Amino acid sequence: xxxxxxVKALRQRTGSGIMDIREALDEAGGDLDKAQEILRIKxxxxxxxxxxxxxxxxxxxxxxxxxxxxxxLVEVNSETDFVARNDKFQEFAREVALHVAAAAPLYVSEEDxxxxxxxxxxxxxxxxxxxxxxxxxxxQKIAEGRMRKxxxxxxxxxxxxxxxxxxxxxxxxxxxxxxxxxxxxxVVIRRFARFQVGEE
Numbered sequence: 701x702x703x704x705x706x707v708k709a710l711r712q713r714t715g716s717g718i719m720d721i722r723e724a725l726d727e728a729g730g731d732l733d734k735a736q737e738i739l740r741i742k743x744x745x746x747x748x749x750x751x752x753x754x755x756x757x758x759x760x761x762x763x764x765x766x767x768x769x770x771x772x773l774v775e776v777n778s779e780t781d782f783v784a785r786n787d788k789f790q791e792f793a794r795e796v797a798l799h800v801a802a803a804a805p806l807y808v809s810e811e812d813x814x815x816x817x818x819x820x821x822x823x824x825x826x827x828x829x830x831x832x833x834x835x836x837x838x839x840q841k842i843a844e845g846r847m848r849k850x851x852x853x854x855x856x857x858x859x860x861x862x863x864x865x866x867x868x869x870x871x872x873x874x875x876x877x878x879x880x881x882x883x884x885x886x887v888v889i890r891r892f893a894r895f896q897v898g899e900e
């Protein structure tokens with residue numbers, strides 16, 4: 701039988717539900733670290749199912765770059781205020797704000813890109829490929845490759861976190877999925893605003 705102290709400790713570490721914690725502790729024979737690992741594995745398996753659940757709580761995190769020339773506000777949402785107060789959740793929000801300051805993405809996700817912007821970029825890439833004098837079937841592949849590269853540059857979730865060593869070359873989407881799995885809730889980067897002195 702899991703002790704109340706162990707349940708409380710794991711709840712603070714992971715933000716998981718109490719019943720899930722009790723089951724994990726039973727499965728791990730009371731070993732907290734092993735139970736945490738079990739919760740992470742189960743959490744990742746359920747993360748996809750949580751995608752449709754409403755995320756109405758959360759935090760606004762800020763980051764101001766040294767010298768005060770660049771500032772960022774990021775809204776990251778969770779399903780409950782309990783998770784919004786979780787240290788891992790808040791650290792994730794701060795890391796996203798830092799990344800936005802450095803990488804200057806234009807959109808949170810691909811779905812946020814206006815269709816006319818996407819079509820304009822594709823048209824430019826096709827024209828560039830045609831100007832290179834490549835065969836027509838090759839032109840399309842070149843244009844699609846350049847489109848993927850452009851998406852990696854402008855879409856936040858597709859970008860690798862700028863602190864590659866700390867985050868093991870993971871994308872913002874991979875880091876978001878990990879936080880979702882760890883907390884047991886749908887975690888959503890809702891929006892961001894990036895300000896740079898001298899820019900409109």
